[in-house]
Amino acid sequence: MRTPYIPHTFGDVVQRKLRSRSGWLSAGVASSIPWPSLDVCVEYAGDEYFLRGTQREGQPSAPGIAIACDQSSSGADAAIAKIYRFTSILSWFEGGYVDVSGYMWGSHPALYGGRSVYSSMGIAGAKSFNCNHMPIIEDENIRKALAFWREGKRLDEVHDSYAFLSFYKVIESQFKDGRSRGRWIAANVDKVTDRAAKRVAELRAEGVEVASHLFESGRCAVAHASLEGDIVDPDFPADRRRLSADLVIIEDLARIYIRDELGVPDARTLYRTRDRLAPWDSLLPASTLDVLRRGDGTGIDLSGLDGRYVSVGLWPDGPIPGLERMTVHVDAFDQGIVKLVMINKRKTILLVFFLDYKSGRIHTNLEDGGLFSGEHEPDETDVRAYSTFFYKVFGNGIAELRCGDLEPVDCEIVIPVNMMMRKSPDEAIADAVEAFRRDRAKQSGE
Structure with a gap:
């Protein structure tokens, strides 16, 4: 997987770039990674992404991402799709989430505000934001897995049921049939660590087959509802506790799949493995x-x-x-x-x-x-x-x-x-x- 040098531009040059053309799409984001305090331009996969800083003239400002855009609905769709893909790999690479809360397009770059636009982890210094050597995603299956991962990380600690479903879809989206998916989960469940490993041990102590349990009492129970079948009932505390306890397993399995099967490094993995020479x-x-x-x-x-x-x-x-x-x-x-x-x-x-x-x-x-x-x-x-x-x-x-x-x-x-x-x-x-x-x-x- 290509992890090329990614130029980062800070300072007055960024403002000149933003004034250099007409036609922009501006998206507001919710982020759990440290967001740059000042605007930075990141050249990634042939496009320039402008991360709008959280400080503007000494006052707090909403975090966002701007990209050049033709002033048409089709141009806006193409531009926001690029931002979605960019936020997916950025979320994975930096170990958090960057999620688009809304967007608009026009002749000039704008700041998209609102309650759903924020950085929960504070801000990075004036020139400390760094996503250099972030992987270039060229495979469609990898793109989908990272999109579900971003979605899961955004929902984690917000809505456990839908977070579980998103992490499950990271794996599910990579298999043509349920049997192959189940075999992969069964073969890799012993690789999970920390809280996830503890939960696996608890389930096995109760005589539960973990791969089947994750599918039937997790994925299906969240995605479906019927008179006779298992569901995750939002009004039942026991259902909520069970799904919350299982969530750490499926999140860890999703991480293992992206890292080991799809071969997508995050920043820490890349730091350990990249040949600088x-x-x-x-x-x-x-x-x-x-x-x-x-x-x-x-x-x-x-x-x-x-x-x-x-x-x-x-x-x-x-x-x-x-x-x-x-x-x-x-x-x-x-x-x-x-x-x-x-x-x-x-x-x-x-x-x-x-x-x-x-x-x-x-x-x-x-x-x-x-x-x-x-x-x-x-x-x-x-x-x-x-x-x-x-x-x-x-x-x-x-x-x-x-x-x-x-x-x-x-x-x-x-x-x-x-x-x-x-x-x-x-x-x-x-x-x-x-x-x-x-x-x-x-x-x-x-």
Whole structure:
């Protein structure tokens, strides 16, 4: 499943994009994931989705999503369908729900308000919203499963009966007949964990066959009502308690199906499994990549890295001015780890990175980099560039390396040990530049 780099745009550029055309569909959403405080544009699967922030000119604002739209009913249908699909994968990826409460379309992007539009989990910081590498959903069956999942998560703790039915449909929608579905549930019910596993044990202690119970006393009892058949009676506390207790099982089974059978990663799974170095695979021979990923350090050709130009930046802002064209030098390699030294054209800034091919990670080495004097002395641009890189990364910023037209590779967040930054990164950068100016003025005076 493709999990490509997803550009996120913040700040004034977003407002210019919103003013750049006529024709928009604006949807209000109810969300249980931290919603961005300010507007952000997310480029996903060929479209730009504008997540409208919860703060506007210092005042609370309704969360929403806007997308470009032809001003016609057919155009509106196509646009809201895209938002539905986007909210389905966003709900799964972020581990909550984002549900459309209503929408409207017109010449300008609008804010859709109302009591059903809210963010129950508070807000993310000005630039902290991040759904980068969210999976691209191209299979129709997966799309349906994620739609039912989104629906179930929205109804969870709101209406247990309909939440149960939605989670059941995640699985039911993937099978042509009930026997195959029942066999899958029976084969996977022992994979559930925590509260769901406890409930399975309780049912088995009562002599209940769990797969049949979930179908007959859950799915059918919710979906149907007859004089003779089992139903979930809204007026019977025992029925409500039974369904609420069983809900955790079917939710966990739905999660297992999407994760394991359909292979859709969420943010946490992707963090553990994504190979950060994969975008640079084309730079090295396949035989070298095989050796590096085995953790070996002999018989490899790293010439494809040596001499490359790499732009060093920070997510989501892009290249740092002054670090846009760093020359790569392979310094050392051992057991699948390659040490790269990157130097700017004036040879006044040196940065060090470790490419760990065995684990698919790239690490920043702040201790060995720095400003250097030689043929040229560092100038104010150099000081600002290096200080921006150092203090932003030290403050848990995500460093990104871009090589030509290849997808950026992102470095692991630096966790300082026995070190503390007493000022914000921006204050520390300003202090470094000011100290350089004072030192330069002092030298001039002497």
